[in-house]
Amino acid sequence: MSDSTQIVLSGGTVHGVGPADVVIGDGVVAAVGPDLAAGARDGAVVLDATGCLVAPGLIDLLTDTGGPGQQERETPTAIRRAAAAGGYTSMLVTSTAAAPIDSPAAVAERREVDAGPLAGALTVGHRNLELAPMRMMVEAGISWFTDGGVVVPSADLLRHALEYGTALGARFALRADLVDLGAGGVMHEGVWSSRLGLPGRPEAAEVLGVQRLLALVELTGARVHVHTLSSPAAVQLVAQARRTGLAVTADVGINHLLFSDEDCAGYDPCHRFEPPLRPAADREALRQAVLDGLVDAVVADHVPCTPQDKELPFDQAPPGCIGLETTLAALVDGCGMPLERAVDLLGNGPARVLGQQARAITVGAPADLVVIDPTAQWEVPHDGGHSCSSNTALVGRSLRSRVRHTVNGGRITLDDTTVTEGAR
Amino acid sequence: MTAAFEPQGPRHLLSLEDIGPDAITEILRLTDRFVEVNERSIPRVPALRGKTIATCFFEDSTRTRMSFETAAKRLSAEVLNFSAGSSSLSKGESLRDTIETIGAMGVDAFVVRHRSSGVPEQISRWVGEGVSVLNGGDGWHSHPTQGLLDAYTLVEHLHGGAGTGHRLDGVRIGIVGDVRHSRVARSDVTAFAAMGAQVTLIAPSTLLPASLEGWPVEVTHDFDAILPDLDVIALLRVQRERLADGLLPTMQDYVEGYGLDARRADLMGQGTVIIHPGPVVRGIEVTSEVLETHPRVLVQRQVANGVAVRMAVLFWLLGSGVDIT
Numbered sequence: 079m080s081d082s083t084q085i086v087l088s089g090g091t092v093h094g095v096g097p098a099d100v101v102i103g104d105g106v107v108a109a110v111g112p113d114l115a116a117g118a119r120d121g122a123v124v125l126d127a128t129g130c131l132v133a134p135g136l137i138d139l140l141t142d143t144g145g146p147g148q149q150e151r152e153t154p155t156a157i158r159r160a161a162a163a164g165g166y167t168s169m170l171v172t173s174t175a176a177a178p179i180d181s182p183a184a185v186a187e188r189r190e191v192d193a194g195p196l197a198g199a200l201t202v203g204h205r206n207l208e209l210a211p212m213r214m215m216v217e218a219g220i221s222w223f224t225d226g227g228v229v230v231p232s233a234d235l236l237r238h239a240l241e242y243g244t245a246l247g248a249r250f251a252l253r254a255d256l257v258d259l260g261a262g263g264v265m266h267e268g269v270w271s272s273r274l275g276l277p278g279r280p281e282a283a284e285v286l287g288v289q290r291l292l293a294l295v296e297l298t299g300a301r302v303h304v305h306t307l308s309s310p311a312a313v314q315l316v317a318q319a320r321r322t323g324l325a326v327t328a329d330v331g332i333n334h335l336l337f338s339d340e341d342c343a344g345y346d347p348c349h350r351f352e353p354p355l356r357p358a359a360d361r362e363a364l365r366q367a368v369l370d371g372l373v374d375a376v377v378a379d380h381v382p383c384t385p386q387d388k389e390l391p392f393d394q395a396p397p398g399c400i401g402l403e404t405t406l407a408a409l410v411d412g413c414g415m416p417l418e419r420a421v422d423l424l425g426n427g428p429a430r431v432l433g434q435q436a437r438a439i440t441v442g443a444p445a446d447l448v449v450i451d452p453t454a455q456w457e458v459p460h461d462g463g464h465s466c467s468s469n470t471a472l473v474g475r476s477l478r479s480r481v482r483h484t485v486n487g488g489r490i491t492l493d494d495t496t497v498t499e500g501a502r
Numbered sequence: 503m504t505a506a507f508e509p510q511g512p513r514h515l516l517s518l519e520d521i522g523p524d525a526i527t528e529i530l531r532l533t534d535r536f537v538e539v540n541e542r543s544i545p546r547v548p549a550l551r552g553k554t555i556a557t558c559f560f561e562d563s564t565r566t567r568m569s570f571e572t573a574a575k576r577l578s579a580e581v582l583n584f585s586a587g588s589s590s591l592s593k594g595e596s597l598r599d600t601i602e603t604i605g606a607m608g609v610d611a612f613v614v615r616h617r618s619s620g621v622p623e624q625i626s627r628w629v630g631e632g633v634s635v636l637n638g639g640d641g642w643h644s645h646p647t648q649g650l651l652d653a654y655t656l657v658e659h660l661h662g663g664a665g666t667g668h669r670l671d672g673v674r675i676g677i678v679g680d681v682r683h684s685r686v687a688r689s690d691v692t693a694f695a696a697m698g699a700q701v702t703l704i705a706p707s708t709l710l711p712a713s714l715e716g717w718p719v720e721v722t723h724d725f726d727a728i729l730p731d732l733d734v735i736a737l738l739r740v741q742r743e744r745l746a747d748g749l750l751p752t753m754q755d756y757v758e759g760y761g762l763d764a765r766r767a768d769l770m771g772q773g774t775v776i777i778h779p780g781p782v783v784r785g786i787e788v789t790s791e792v793l794e795t796h797p798r799v800l801v802q803r804q805v806a807n808g809v810a811v812r813m814a815v816l817f818w819l820l821g822s823g824v825d826i827t
Contacts, residue, residue, distance in 0.1 A: 272711035273519075275619040275643030275685060280712070345620025389598045391618030393641070 083123060084108070085485060087449055088115040090127025092439050093134065093421060100132055102445040105488030110439060123490065125483045127449045133421040134437040135167025135446035135486060136406065137428035139251065139329055140305055140377040142227075142398070143169075143192055144466070145177025151382040152466045154191040155502055157402070159464035162491035162501035164378070164402040165424075165481035167446035169194045170251065170432065174226045175204040181211060182218040189219065195432065197222035197251050200239045206230050209239055216246045224251045227305075227352065231257050233290060240300035249301045249433075254312070255279070255353045256287035264393045266339040266354040274342060276393060281309045281360070284353055288312040292319045295326055303431055306331040306379055308353040310363035317372045327431045331379035332405045335365055335413045337471065347388045347395030348471040351379075365413055368423065375427040376420075378405040382467035399470045403463040406450065407477035417452050417479065445488040454480035456495075464497060514626045514635045515815055517644035518689050523696035525818075526650065530664035530697075532814035533654050533807070535826050537663065539576065540810055549817055549824050550577035553610045558601070559638065560586040560616040565780060566638055566647075569805070570613050573812035579820075582609065597621070598628050605629055610820055611636060619643035619685075634819045642683050648779055649689025651811040653697050655804050656734060659775060671698035674731055677719075678704040678760055679738030679787050682711050682749075686779045687738055691719055702728060706759060708749040709740075725760050729769045737762060737778040737787045753786060762788040767796055775800050 085102040092098045092110060099114035100107060101122075115124050138161075144152030161169065171192040173179035179188050180199035188196055196219075199210045204226040212223065223243050229252075230236040240250060260279035265271050267278025288304065292315060295302050307313050307328050316328045333351050338358040341349045349355060356364070367373065381398025388395055401408075409420045425448075429437050437443065457476050462468030484492035484501075491501035518526060539547055555574045559567050562585070574581045584604060595603075601612065611634040614622040619641030626635040639645040654664060656675075661668035675694050681687040681703050694701050695718040702720040703710060714721060722728050729735075740760075744750045757763075762776070775798040776788070782801075784790045793799060817826065 267712045269713045269715045272713045273688075273716070275641050275688060278712055345623045386596050389596055389624070391597070391616065391624065392620045393618045 083121060084119045085445075085488070085490060086115045086118045086122055086124045087127045087132050087447065087483065087485075088124050090130040090132040090449060092132045093418065094438055100439060100447065102447070102485060102488055106445050107439060107441055107443045109441060125449065125490070125493065127483070129451060129453065130482055131417055131421065131450045131452065132439065133448050133450065134425045134429070134439060135448050135484065136165045136421070136424040137432065138166055138169040138378045138380065138402065139303070139375055139428050139431060140172055140331070141169045141380040141402065142174050142382065143171050144382060145174065146187065148177050149466070150384050156464055156466045158193065158491070158501045159497045160400070160402040162484045162486065162497050163464050163481065163495070164404070165406055165448035165450065165484050165492070166402060167448070167484065167486040170197050170222060171195070172197045172224050172226065172251070173199040173204070175228055178203050178226065180204070182214045185215055185218040185220055195222060196220055197224040199223070200225050200230060200250075201235070204228050206232065206235060209235075209242060212239075212243050212248065213246055216248055220248070222249050222251055225253055227253055229253050229255060229257050229287060233294065237294050237298060240294055240298040240302070244298055244300045249303065251303045251305055252291065253305050253352070254287040254291045254307070255284040256290065259283040259286060263354065264350060265342050266356050268339060268357055270339040270342055274345070276342070279354055281311065281356065284309040284312045285315065288315050292316070292324065292326065295319070295324050301325040304328040306334065306353060306377065307373065308334040308356050308360070308364065310360055310367055313364065313367045313372050327374045329375040329377045329431075330364060330368055330373050331377050332401055332408050333379060333399060335361065335368065335376065336408055337361070341471070342392070345392045346471060347390060347392050348399055348469050350392060350395055350397045351399070352397040369415070369419070374431050376405070376409055376423040378402050380465075382465055383469045384467065388469045400462055400465045400467050401470065402465065404458055404470065404472050404477065406481060407456070407479045408472065410452070411478040417450065421448075421450070445485050447485045448481055449483035450479060451482045452479045454478070454482070456480050513632075513819070515646050515819060516623050516626060516635065516637050518646045518649050518692040518696070526653070526693055526696040529650055529811070529814050529818050530654050530657060531666070532818060533650075533810050534663045534665060536810040536813040536817070537658075537807065539813070539826070540806070546576050546578060547826055548578045549821050549826050550574070550579040553820050554580040554582060554608055555611045555613065555816065556582040556584060556604050556609045557613045557638070558584045558604065558615070560597075560614070560621070561639075563615055563639065566615065569808045570638060570812050572809050573816055576809070577813055577816055579816070582607065597625070601625050601628055605633065609633060611816065613638045615639045617641060636815060636819065639685055641685065643685050643688065645685040645689045647808070647812050647815055648686050649693035650815065651804055651808045652690050652736065652777055652779070653693035654811055655777060655800050655807050656775070657697065658803065658807065659800060669698045670694060673699040673733045674702070675699045675734040675736055676702045676704045676728060676732040677736045677738065678725065678762070680709045680740045680744060681705050681738065682709045684738050690736055691717060704728065704760065706750065706756070709744070726766065726769065729766060730771055732771065733774055735762065735770070735774065735776050737776065739779070739781070739783055740786050741783070757786060761786060762792055764789065764791055767792045774798065777801065777804055779804070
């Protein structure tokens, strides 16, 4: 199939439009309306969307794609396939300590393999000692900087990074929990950490961290996106700051909406996260805050880890789970989020954070589309799916609602739940 | 002593919360029998002949390992010893590889000690069908055989043994020291409460867990005030590293508030006993003088009963359908 082949998404309900077919040609939406399949060109590929929602492709803001030397955990091909299966058409590729994007050369190298905007490292190697060459990285095409999930301990260093990068027009995607309160903590400090005999990190660490970050945003005028808020109190702080005019956006990780600290009771390292899973009451409050529109996006927080890493003792295993293929279904079925809201939180919300134009499905819009069957029941495979890693606590779980087709840049990357060559 | 024992409990002993009060009571009653075995001139029974037990100690502990090993041998089981220091773990072999390698030798039970909480439970997911995992102490989480032997020692002191229905109803027990970082405290609380005792935790707030919700305990920071009312003082080890953690100002400050010295020994009630899981840090949780001269220090009984309790636990898990004699 060449890029000029017409694609018709037939018989679905188009997000923001209603029941309609969508015709795709030359990488853009060519027509939206009733009964277009019959009039399609010869050789057009018709994808059945009966009973499905047709929505703008999902965008993830926090994906660890592995990076050079990390092929045990993840490869660019596997990421593209997992993204296609999960309905994602774009992602903010995040620099990490394991594979830092901290130089113009690293930017160039990652551009070769990773699709989507890159978030470069704030500091060299994420060691939080010296600033990365931010100007040269911006010149190489970077517009986002990140702490790579490791909060910058020094308020001075973070301030200088925000000032330096802001002057270059860059934006920042940062975690916010304070690192020196409950520093050795591996789970939420509370009833369960006390019973399980695991060192805990109190929710106050995140509240203090967000307060620190917001104060620095006010001081520097930086535009900051805060990753994976887990504390309802922290979400309220960000929402309040936004009302006062600070340029702050925020996301919540799917895992914090799905699980609670009680899930750590089996000592399965797939329940270890940064920030840690909170009590069930916090999780409910977090779900409500997301429903109320207090955060901009929900992220997959995709962190591939080898089986060896996740077979370490709970307190030594690296935190995080894969999530690209399960996030949509988990949000809808696991968290009870209405499907239309879910595609906003996973698609339009992240697009707004990235500063992209409105993504209505209209003629001329980029053909980044996802077709979701809200009634399909499926089981998360034991190998975790297309990712090189299988570290997810959802393995074996049955979920309702599934991505049926994905079209990325006018090419079919997922055809009736099967990843195509187009995703490679 | 002839009826075959049919265990009803779970396959593993990961924590006392897991097995529940009925199983705790059952194991303590079984312990009576093994105390008797241990008093014989040849303290050995064929109960677990043909069984193989691997002691996997990823954290050093000579005492607990020797106790388990003695227990296994007195039940006529084969014992494989693994310790982290002398192994391929130091060459980068994973925990799971280690367990699976030992398991391939044909093992009926693993006794696991690890500095990280939860490792025995993780290992229980990796062992073969029908293989038991016994927690020999994990992190701050649980030390079930210590909880059982402490409870047994108290029942024995008060009633001569667990017998049929001897319990600790109404017995007032104070657990003193670093509860927060103590697996012994967590297992003691569960074992003592299961036997009907009233447990009070006595510690500075920084050495208590962040939350005691759901724990069957009272809490006080005033040792002197509660001391005359206690029937049992269960001392815990307090390690110097708590100073570096900023949890205690100085050891002297701790000793002033919670150390068991001659003055506090005088405040103890008639008949009040002292237990300690060992090894004792003399001069911190208790002075040498009290340890050596107080008439009711049960530390030696704890050690002796430790072997009997571990025999009971091994038999409870592996002795299905077998006569003890």
